[in-house]
Amino acid sequence: MATTEAYLQTVTEQLQAVRDEISKVIVGHEDVVEGVLIALVAGGHVLLEGVPGLGKTTLLRTLGESMHLKYSRIQFTPDLMPADILGSMLMSSSADGLKSLRFEPGPIFAHLVLADEINRATPRTQSALLEAMQERTVTTGTETHRLEDPFLVMATQNPLEMEGTYPLPEAQLDRFVLKIVVAYPQREEMITIVERTMTAEKPRVRQAVDRDQILEIRRRATEVLVAPHVRDYAIDLVLATQPTQPQAHELAKKYIRYGSSPRGAQALVQCGRVRALMRGRLNVSIDDIRALAGPALRHRIILNFDAHAEGRTEDEILNAILAAAKRPAEG
Amino acid sequence: MAPRRADPAPYNVNSLSMTPMDTGTGSLESAVRQSRRRLLLLSGLRWACAAAAIALVGFILLLALGTDRFPGGLLWLFALGGAGWAGWRWHKGRPADYEVAQALDQRWNASDQISTAWFFSSHEVEPTPASEAQRKMALAAASGHEVTTAFPVEWPRAASFAAALLGLALLLLTARLALQPQLSLEPPLTHVLFPSLAQPETELATLEEKEDPAAPEAADEPQSLSKKGERAERREAQQKPPAETPPALAETAQQPGEPFQMPEVEGLTIEPEAGDELAFESKEPGSESAKPGEEANSGEQGPSETAENQKDPAGDWSEKSNNLLDRLKEAFQDMMENLGMEPPQSASSEQQQGGEAAQQGQEGSQQSSEPGGEQAQAEQGSEGGEAEMEGGEPGAGDPQQTAQGQGNQNTSEEGSQQSQSAAASGSADGSKELAERMAEQQAALDALEEFYMQRSEEMEGEIMVETSAAEQTAQTPYQASRQTHTDRGGAISRDEVPLAYQRYIETYFRNLRRNNQN
Structure with a gap:
């Protein structure tokens, strides 16, 4: 019994240590750091959207350093081919002169993969990531290679x-x-960024956790309890984004072409568990679900032409849905 | 709902540096049950206030309308109905324990720890180390909180409403006690506050009782309309048992040939004036010449009753009739002037000499009195004219009256024939002149019309309209135009279109091709 509680405290401290190490390099952006950590522990991938120069690449590199994980970076360009990501078969000759084909793994074979400006690659190359992201495997020819856990793809894209x-x-x-939408830093944060740039000494990031500890935290996160009313709340949120559902929000009926898939509800619950763990709880609360509703659902809803014409955004509609969603005790 | 487990032994919360919650038993279940009892109590109080408010509404209606219009049984219906409805709503709104736990989470900012712990401990879920640890954390989160602070006693809105209704009821009751010598809930409050509102009904009954016993039942109906003036009062009067009409009266009213007695009518009473003395005097047997007109005016009314009714001082019938006659006279003079004829001055002068009685006659009959003597003939003519106009029958009861009526009829017929012949010659002259004048005007109008038509056809030039300096919208007539992208040879590739708009672009071009094929 005491082991669980003690371990919970340890997990909380470890995750906080990772955040502290990242904050040595990344100024501000606590929600971005937390979101990336949540995605890593929950076993998902994260898409960062923001203008250049906000520290997206630095964040992932620092995360890899703080966890001592293998980190790779892929700059997506229109001429990038799938083999450039996944790897390719190379002719190799042995010592006795026999030649054979050998699989040379691509940069996707890492724990943390930064797909920088992913929307610049062609759809063919983008789709090469699909199998790796979902199945955690890479198939070349007749061979299927398994990717090592933890595996996190952090893609960035420039909205401009x-x-x-x-x-x-x-x-x-x-x-x-x-x-996760990366916003501009505040004035105080900007001052800190500039001061750090002026100092010659670069901050050193020490390792806070290792790979095994991350996998243990991930396993423990699955034990976090989800009460039925919290689960129902997450499902109701997802259903409210689907315009064909009877419980859909008015704005969803008007502006959403396709609502969130069931993966949205899964993401809410999975990430909610990690968030609760980070806050030292063993249960998911409705506040966890509400805090994660934006990042977990904003890219799963597709707006219709009217929304584009009227300048409506996904966040605006999600905020309206959240405002209209009542807690079970209020109903 | 799965059966609950027995309450587990209290945890050693001190090992977690937690203080036990101040709920008395130290367990989540007791806290939830205690909270539920409190919620039920508060909910019961709220619905009891709502039921009391409904009952008070019934009591207020009773006080306002009185038992005459709001029977006392309805008050019980309000009270029992309100209590039943409130009880049903209270029963329906009873929260489950799980809902109470969620409410506790919200009130204590416990991040759903209490409800989660309660759910996983009260259902048949295999306890895990995580669930046990979470339960301890929930206990810690609930520690230091009081159920009373989570669900404090609040003044329900229904209580405010009920209090306001109670005040209103007390006010109405006080008004009744102050205005009534002895408290009686029977009359409506309006009759208590404004006794004059209740008077019309009593007055109406009194009026029906006091109604002229000589008035026939049939003639009473339209006169009562004018007398009461208001339809509602008449309806109420009809609902009341009709005033008993003496049998003698009914017989009198139904007998044909009996003299008719004018009933008393407010505003339409006939008051004799100075000029009427002559007419009254002529009712005497020696001077029946003035009589037939009066008889015709009042139908089959006998001479004695007519004199009595005309002496009724309540009305100004003669003034109104004089005004009417004056207007008729003026209208007739205007008509004569328009026709280019001289109004009969001699007749009017004689009429003036005839006094007030002669003013009641008609102009045609006044002309008929020209060949005759001075005053008596004018009176005869006027009265004969009235008889002819109103179609009054000659007196049927008195042979003298009958003879006089016939004599007057003859006189009036002669007079009217003479006036008709004079008027015929005058109108013929006038119509001829008028026809000539109208023909001239028509010819001038035709010439004008022809002139303007010709001008409008030949007119050319510019028109400038000056308007105020304000925003104006220029509108041009709608002209249908159609252009297609295929005519211009435009092409668009998929990659140039943003992903969000590709579906619309594809649909658009698909429809375009389909239309071209058609």
């Missing part, structure tokens, strides 16, 4: 430059458990 980009298809968007 749409010329020459290929927006991610819905099927691939659904693979990301969270979509």
Whole structure:
């Protein structure tokens, strides 16, 4: 009994230590750091959207350093081929002169993969990530290679430059458990960023947890309790985004073409468990679900033409849905 | 709902540096049950206030309308109905234990720990180390909180409403006690506050009782309309048992040939004036010449009753009739002037000499009196005219009256024939002149019309309209135009279209191709 509670405290401290290490490099963006950590522990992938220069690449690199995980970065360009990501078969010759084909793993074979500006690659290359993200395997020829846990793809995309980009298809968007919008830092945060730039000494990131500890935290996260009313609340939120459902919100009926898939409810509960764990709880609360509703659902709903014409955003509609969703005790 | 497990032994919460919750028993279940009892009590109080409010509404209606219009049984119906409805709502709104636990979570900001712990401990779920640990954490979260603080006694809105209704009821009751010598709930409050409102009904009954016993039943109906003036009062009067009419009266009213007695009518009473003395005097047997007109005016009324009714001081019938006659006279003079004829001055002068009685006659009959003597002939003519106009029958009872009526009829017929011949010659002259004048005007109008038509056809030039400096919308007639993208040879590739709009673009071009094929 005491083991569980003690371990809970340990987990909380470890996750907080990771956040502290990241904060040595990344100023502010606590919600972004927390979201990436949640996605990592929950076993999902995260899509970061923000303008260049906000520290997206630095964040993932720092995360890899703090966890001592293998980190790789792929810069997506229109001429990037799937083999550039997954790997390719190379002719190799042995010592006795026999030649054979050998699989050379691509950068996808890492624990933390940064797919930078993922929307610049062609849909063919983008879809090469699908299997890796969902099945955690890579198939080349007749061989299937398993990716090592933990495996996190953190993709970034620039919302400004749409010329020459290929927006991610819905099927691939659904693979990301969270979509986090990276906002500009506040003034105080900006001052800290500039001061750190002026100092010659670079911050050192020490290892807070290792790979096994991360996997143990992930296992413990599955033990976090989800009460029926919390589960129902998450499901109601997802149903409210589906315009064909009777409990759909008015704005959803008006502006949403396709609502969230069941993966949205799964993401809410999975990420809610990790969030509760990070806060030292063994149960998911409705506050966890509400806090994660935006990142978990905003990329799973597809707005219709009217919404684009009227300048409506996914966050605006989700906020309206959250405001209208009553807690069970209120109903 | 699965059967609950027995309450587990209290945890050693001190080992977790937690203080036991101040719920008395130290267990979540007791806290939830205690909270549920409190919630039920508060809910019961709220619905009891609602039931009391409904009952008070019934009591207020009773006080306002009185038992005459709001029977006392309805008050019981309000009270029992309100209590039943409130009880049903209270029973229906009873929260389950799980809901109470959620409410506790919300009130104590426990992040759903209490409800989660309660659910996993009260259902047949295999306890795990995580669930046991979570239960301890829930206990810790609930520690230091009081159920009374989670669900404090609040003044329900229904109580405020009931209090306001109670105040209103007391006010109405006080008004009744103050205005009534002895408290009686029978009359409506309006009759207590404003006794004058209740008077019309009693007055109506009194009026029916006091109604002129000589008035016939048939003639009473339209006169009562004018007398009461208000339809509602008449309806109420009809609902009341009709005033007993003496049998003698009924017989009198139904007998044909009997003289008719004018009933008393407010505003329509006939008051004799100075000029009427002549007419009254002429009712005497020696001077029946003035009589037939009066007889015709009042139908089959006898001479004596007519004199009595005309002496009724309550009305100004003669003034109104004089005004009416004056207007008729003026209208007739205007008509004569328009026709280019001289109004009969001699007749009017004689009529003036005839006094007030002669003013009641008609102009045609006044002309008929020209060949005759001075005053008596004018009176005869006027009265004969009245008889002819109103179609009054000559007196049937008195042979003298009958003779006089016939004599007057002859006189009036002669007079009217003479006036008709004079009027015929005058109107013929006038119509000829008028026809000539109208023909001239028509010819001038035709010339004008022809002139304007010709001008409008030949008119050319510019029109400038000056308007105020304000925002104006220029509208041009709608002209249908149609263009297609295929005519311009436009092409668009998939990659140039944002993903969100590709479906619309595809649909658009698909429809475009389909229309071209058709």
